[in-house]
Amino acid sequence: MKISLHNVGKRYNREWIFRHFSFEFATTGSYAITGANGSGKSTLLQVIAGATMHSEGELAYKKNDGGIIEQPYRQIAIAAPYLELIEEFTATELLNFHTGFKKLTATIPEILQSVNLEKAAQKQIRYFSSGMKQRLKLAQAFFSESDVLFLDEPTTNLDSEGTSLYQNLVKNHAGTRLLLISSNVPEEYAFCNEVIKIEEYK
Numbered sequence: 001m002k003i004s005l006h007n008v009g010k011r012y013n014r015e016w017i018f019r020h021f022s023f024e025f026a027t028t029g030s031y032a033i034t035g036a037n038g039s040g041k042s043t044l045l046q047v048i049a050g051a052t053m054h055s056e057g058e059l060a061y062k063k064n065d066g067g068i069i070e071q072p073y074r075q076i077a078i079a080a081p082y083l084e085l086i087e088e089f090t091a092t093e094l095l096n097f098h099t100g101f102k103k104l105t106a107t108i109p110e111i112l113q114s115v116n117l118e119k120a121a122q123k124q125i126r127y128f129s130s131g132m133k134q135r136l137k138l139a140q141a142f143f144s145e146s147d148v149l150f151l152d153e154p155t156t157n158l159d160s161e162g163t164s165l166y167q168n169l170v171k172n173h174a175g176t177r178l179l180l181i182s183s184n185v186p187e188e189y190a191f192c193n194e195v196i197k198i199e200e201y202k
Helices: 041-049 091-098 108-114 130-142 160-173
Strands: 002-012 015-025 030-034 056-062 076-079 148-152 178-182 194-197
Touching (some): 015 041, 015 056, 091 130, 130 148, 130 160
Parallel strands (some): 030 178, 030 194, 076 148
Antiparallel strands (some): 002 056
């Protein structure tokens, strides 16, 4: 899936967060949106993902042959610190529930093992630490069968071990799809093919 934007802008009340953003994201490219805290990089990511409506311009999700994709959310996976998990579920129950929306590319035990959560498989998420929750969010996104993967500040709440797990997930499970990362931490996006600076669209 390609994502094409032409003169896209977003504002809240009278304040423009960004304007005149034109870009085409290639099917298997990796891109980073960078900027200071509060600069609008997460808002831009949400607009590109279709989670937030843009205020001006055109946004289109296209097939490789140029045709328009009518339900792009079916092909998008996302992980972000502000996305909530159902805390009454165990980790296993959450991933099993998720299969009702998207197929997983590995078994649930394999997925939990990949982020060192196999021992917490039957533990309610309400008792997870913030780092465990973030690893589960990453696992849910990386192992969803999708053409596009959006990551917003992916190592939030992760220690050095968790950051290494994230880098392994990128290396082993992100190479065949469009990857877009919102971050101001170089370790999160150093591998990206292209860097977009949000300050250039103010």
